[in-house]
Amino acid sequence: MKSYRKELWFNVTKRMEFINITPQINTCLRESGIQEGLVLVNAMHITASVLINDDESGLHQDYEEWLEKLAPHEPISQYRHNNTGEDNGDAHLKRQVMGREVVVAITGGKLDFGPWEQIFYGEFDGRRKKRVLVKIIGE
Numbered sequence: 001m002k003s004y005r006k007e008l009w010f011n012v013t014k015r016m017e018f019i020n021i022t023p024q025i026n027t028c029l030r031e032s033g034i035q036e037g038l039v040l041v042n043a044m045h046i047t048a049s050v051l052i053n054d055d056e057s058g059l060h061q062d063y064e065e066w067l068e069k070l071a072p073h074e075p076i077s078q079y080r081h082n083n084t085g086e087d088n089g090d091a092h093l094k095r096q097v098m099g100r101e102v103v104v105a106i107t108g109g110k111l112d113f114g115p116w117e118q119i120f121y122g123e124f125d126g127r128r129k130k131r132v133l134v135k136i137i138g139e
Helices: 022-032 057-070 082-086 087-097
Strands: 003-009 017-020 037-043 050-054 101-107 118-123 129-138
Touching: 003 022, 003 118, 017 057, 022 037, 022 118, 022 129, 037 050, 037 057, 037 118, 050 087, 050 101, 050 129, 057 087, 087 118
Parallel strands: none
Antiparallel strands: 003 129, 017 118, 037 101, 037 129, 050 118
């Protein structure tokens, strides 16, 4: 069995944003040479997420609005976490809802997706450099 590991780095300028990282994952898959196996893609920061869904701008806007209603950024005093001097208590909650990672099957050297599925990096406390781990195993 072969194994491949790579870190992807992102520096999102907005506080919250969803970025389609499927092209970068496909590049990693080609670099790995693996034809049959699994790819794990996970956010390496507690205020970011990796998820699978449709690449449709209205859906992404819906996510942003829904998450902001669910865990609004302000007032920052509403989160005990922010008593540490940070202002990202909401980002931790948003990450918990959206998830840490995804695992996708690899079949015939391609991501084995359903219709419309794409992989996204979700950022909830941007404006600094963060990373995503890509780990591919298989033959």
